[in-house]
Amino acid sequence: MQQTETVIDLQQLRFRWCDNQPWTIDIDSLQIKQGERVFIKGPSGSGKTTLLNLLAGVLTPRQGHCRILGQQLAQMKASQRDAFRADHIGFVFQQFNLLPYLSVIDNVTLALQFSSRRRDRVTHPEQEAVRLLDQLDMAEPQLLAQPVAELSVGQQQRVAVARALIGNPEILIADEPTSSLDADRREAFISLLRQECEQCHSTLIFVSHDQSLQQYFDRSIDLREINGAALSQSFSEAAQ
Amino acid sequence: MAIVNLALKSLWNRRLTASLTLVAISLSVVLLLGVEKLRNESRQSFANTISGTDLIVGARSGSTQLLLYSVFRIGNATNNISWKSYQELSSHSRVKWSIPISLGDSHRGFRVMGTTAGYFKYFRYQQKRLLSFAEGQPFNTLYEAVLGADVAKELGYTLAQNIVIGHGAGAISLVRHDDKPFSVVGILNKTGTPVDRTIHVSLQAIEAIHIDWRGGTKLPGFSISAERAAAMQLQPKSITAFMLGLNSRLSTFQVLRQINQYKQEPLLAIIPGVALQELWDMIGFAEKALLAISVFVVLVGLTGMVTVILTSLNERRREMAILRSVGARPVHIFGLILGEAVTLTLIGSGLGLLLLYGLMFFAQPLIETQFGLFINIGWPSAHEFQLLAAVIISGVLVSIVPAYRAYRYSLADGMSIRI
Numbered sequence: 001m002q003q004t005e006t007v008i009d010l011q012q013l014r015f016r017w018c019d020n021q022p023w024t025i026d027i028d029s030l031q032i033k034q035g036e037r038v039f040i041k042g043p044s045g046s047g048k049t050t051l052l053n054l055l056a057g058v059l060t061p062r063q064g065h066c067r068i069l070g071q072q073l074a075q076m077k078a079s080q081r082d083a084f085r086a087d088h089i090g091f092v093f094q095q096f097n098l099l100p101y102l103s104v105i106d107n108v109t110l111a112l113q114f115s116s117r118r119r120d121r122v123t124h125p126e127q128e129a130v131r132l133l134d135q136l137d138m139a140e141p142q143l144l145a146q147p148v149a150e151l152s153v154g155q156q157q158r159v160a161v162a163r164a165l166i167g168n169p170e171i172l173i174a175d176e177p178t179s180s181l182d183a184d185r186r187e188a189f190i191s192l193l194r195q196e197c198e199q200c201h202s203t204l205i206f207v208s209h210d211q212s213l214q215q216y217f218d219r220s221i222d223l224r225e226i227n228g229a230a231l232s233q234s235f236s237e238a239a240q
Numbered sequence: 241m242a243i244v245n246l247a248l249k250s251l252w253n254r255r256l257t258a259s260l261t262l263v264a265i266s267l268s269v270v271l272l273l274g275v276e277k278l279r280n281e282s283r284q285s286f287a288n289t290i291s292g293t294d295l296i297v298g299a300r301s302g303s304t305q306l307l308l309y310s311v312f313r314i315g316n317a318t319n320n321i322s323w324k325s326y327q328e329l330s331s332h333s334r335v336k337w338s339i340p341i342s343l344g345d346s347h348r349g350f351r352v353m354g355t356t357a358g359y360f361k362y363f364r365y366q367q368k369r370l371l372s373f374a375e376g377q378p379f380n381t382l383y384e385a386v387l388g389a390d391v392a393k394e395l396g397y398t399l400a401q402n403i404v405i406g407h408g409a410g411a412i413s414l415v416r417h418d419d420k421p422f423s424v425v426g427i428l429n430k431t432g433t434p435v436d437r438t439i440h441v442s443l444q445a446i447e448a449i450h451i452d453w454r455g456g457t458k459l460p461g462f463s464i465s466a467e468r469a470a471a472m473q474l475q476p477k478s479i480t481a482f483m484l485g486l487n488s489r490l491s492t493f494q495v496l497r498q499i500n501q502y503k504q505e506p507l508l509a510i511i512p513g514v515a516l517q518e519l520w521d522m523i524g525f526a527e528k529a530l531l532a533i534s535v536f537v538v539l540v541g542l543t544g545m546v547t548v549i550l551t552s553l554n555e556r557r558r559e560m561a562i563l564r565s566v567g568a569r570p571v572h573i574f575g576l577i578l579g580e581a582v583t584l585t586l587i588g589s590g591l592g593l594l595l596l597y598g599l600m601f602f603a604q605p606l607i608e609t610q611f612g613l614f615i616n617i618g619w620p621s622a623h624e625f626q627l628l629a630a631v632i633i634s635g636v637l638v639s640i641v642p643a644y645r646a647y648r649y650s651l652a653d654g655m656s657i658r659i
C-alpha cells in the first residue's frame with residue numbers, strides 16, 4: 001500500500017434512523033488516508049457512534065457513497081459487510097469491551113473467530129495475543145489468569161486494544177475508549193494506541209467529545225463542521 | 241464452531257440460573273415420561289389380568305361390578321348363582337370348560353376364593369399363560385389351600401403352614417373359621433395379576449367352613465367338626481360367578497344371549513375383553529387428565545426457560561454489540577441464543593430421562609408391592625422417544641422467540657452499546 005492511499009472515502013453520505021426525521025448524518029465529503037491518526041470530535045448526540053457504525057458497515061447509508069479500502073459497502077450484502085468488518089476493522093468501545101465469560105486471551109483472539117483472513121495472518125493466536133498484551137503491559141501471568149470482570153477499566157481497555165489489533169486489521173476504530181479513564185491514564189492509553197497503530201500501519205479513527213484529546217492526533221475533525229445535519233440542527237435549536 | 245463454543249461458555253458463566261432452568265425442564269420431563277410409563281404399564285397389566293376366557297357369568301348386576309369382583313376381587317356380588325344353573329350352563333354343548341368361583345371370605349386381608357382344580361388347568365392370563373406352581377401342587381383334599389405369590393411373600397408362608405380363614409372380606413375378621421384350619425399345599429408363581437393376592441381353596445371347603453353358619457353368623461350351640469364335615473360329601477348350593485371357555489369363539493355372542501335370557505335365574509354374562517376396555521375407558525379418563533397435566537408442566541418448564549433467556553437478553557445486548565463489532569452476523573446472534581436454549585432443552589431432557597430411570601430403579605419394588613404394578617425397566621420405547629423428541633422440538637420452537645428478539649436487537653443496536 002502507498003502512504004497516500006485513501007482508506008476511507010465518504011461522498012454525500014446521508015443517514016437517518018427513521019424516515020420523516022432530519023438527517024443524523026449528512027456529510028458532503030470526507031477522506032482519510034492510510035496510516036492517518038484521526039480525531040473526530042463532537043458533542044453527545046451529534047452522531048459520532050452513528051458515523052462509526054456506517055464506517056464499519058453495521059449501518060448502510062440512505063444516500064451517497066461510503067467507500068472503505070476501495071470497496072463500496074452499500075453494494076455488499078449484509079453478510080459480506082459483516083465479513084468485511086471482521087477482516088479489516090478493529091473496534092474499541094467506550095467501556096465494557098470484554099465478554100465476561102472468556103479469559104483475557106480468549107477475549108483477544110475472539111477477533112480471529114469470525115475472520116479467516118485475520119486468522120491466517122496469525123500462526124499462533126495465543127502467542128500473538130500474549131505478544132500484543134505484553135506491548136500493552138498486560139502480559140503478567142496473574143493478570144492473564146484473572147477473570148476479565150475483575151480487571152480495572154484501564155486494563156480492560158488495553159485488552160480491547162489488543163483484540164482490535166490482532167491479525168493486523170487496516171483500520172482501528174475507537175469510540176470514546178478513554179472516557180472512563182482518569183486524565184493520566186487517558187494520556188498513556190492514547191500514546192499506547194498511537195504507537196501500536198504505527199507499528200501495525202493501521203489507520204486510527206478516534207472519536208470523543210473531549211476536545212482536549214485532539215493534541216495527540218495528526219488530524220482533528222469536528223463533526224459539527226462537516227456534518228450538515230448537526231449544523232441545521234443547531235441552527236434550528238438556536239432559532240427556537 | 242466458534243459460536244457453539246461461545247454459547248457454551250456464556251451458558252457456563254450463568255450456570256446458576258441455567259441449572260435452575262435445567263432442574264425445571266428435567267423434572268417436567270420426568271413427570272411426562274413417568275406418567276406415560278405408568279399409563280402404559282397399568283394399561284398393559286390391566287389388559288393382562290385375564291386372557292383366554294370367553295365369558296364371565298354372575299348374578300344380574302352391572303358388568304363392571306361383575307368384572308371387578310370376579311377378576312379383580314374388588315367389592316362383592318349382590319347375589320349368588322345357584323349350583324343348579326351353573327351345572328346346566330356349564331354342560332352346554334358349546335362350552336369347552338368352566339371354572340366356578342365362590343368368594344366372600346378372606347385371610348388377613350387377602351381374598352379367599354373357592355374353585356375347582358379346573359382353575360389351574362384352564363385359567364389364563366397375559367396372552368394365554370397358564371398358572372404355574374412355584375412350590376407344591378393344586379389342592380386335593382378338603383382343607384388344603386393354594387396361595388398366590390404375594391400372599392406367601394407378604395405373610396411369609398411356606399408349604400404345610402396352617403391358616404385360619406376369616407369370615408367376610410375385611411382385613412381384620414372379627415369372626416373366624418378357626419375350627420377348620422387349612423394347610424398350604426401349593427404356592428403359585430407371580431403373575432402380576434390379582435391371582436397373586438388370592439388364596440385358593442376348593443368349593444367344598446367353602447361349603448364346609450360355612451356348614452354350621454346361617455345368614456352370616458354362626459349358629460349358636462351348633463357345630464360340626466372338621467372331620468365330620470369332611471365325611472359329609474358336601475356339594476355347593478351356590479357360587480358367586482363362573483368363567484366359561486367355549487369350543488369356538490364364534491359362538492360367544494350366541495351363548496352370551498342365551499345366558500342373559502336364562503329363564504330360571506337372572507344372570508349376566510360379559511365378555512372380559514370388552515368389559516375390561518369399558519372399565520379402562522372409565523378410569524382411563526383420569527389417566528388422560530394426568531397426561532394432559534404433565535404436558536402442561538413441560539410447557540411451563542419451557543416457558544420458564546424462555547423467560548429466563550428473555551430477561552437475560554437486556555443484560556446481554558452489550559455482549560451482542562461486542563460480537564457484532566468483531567464481525568459476528570445477526571444470524572450468529574440468533575444461533576447463539578437458539579443454541580443456548582437448545583442446549584438447555586437437550587441437557588434437561590437427558591437429565592430427565594436419567595432421573596426417571598434412576599427413580600424407576602428405586603421405586604420399582606415399592607410400586608410392585610404397594611400397587612401390584614410391575615414396571616418394566618427396559619430401554620425407552622419408541623413412544624417415549626417420540627415424547628422426548630416432542631419436548632425438544634417444542635423447546636426449539638419456543639426458543640425462536642428470544643432468538644428472534646436478540647436478532648432484532650442486534651440489527652437495531654448495531655455496535656452501539658446499550659446498558
Ligand SMILES: Nc1ncnc2c1ncn2[C@@H]1O[C@H](COP(=O)(O)OP(=O)(O)OP(=O)(O)O)[C@@H](O)[C@H]1O
Pocket residue numbers: 017024042043044045046047048049050051209652653656
Ligand atoms: N439505535 C438507534 N435507533 C434510533 N436512533 C438512534 C439509535 N442510535 C442513535 N440514535 C439517534 O441518533 C442520534 C445520534 O446518536 P449517536 O449515538 O450517534 O450520538 P453520539 O455522538 O455517539 O453521542 P454520545 O457522545 O452520547 O455517544 C441521536 O439523536 C440518537 O437518538
Ligand SMILES: [Mg+2]
Pocket residue numbers: 048049050175
Ligand atoms: Mg456514542
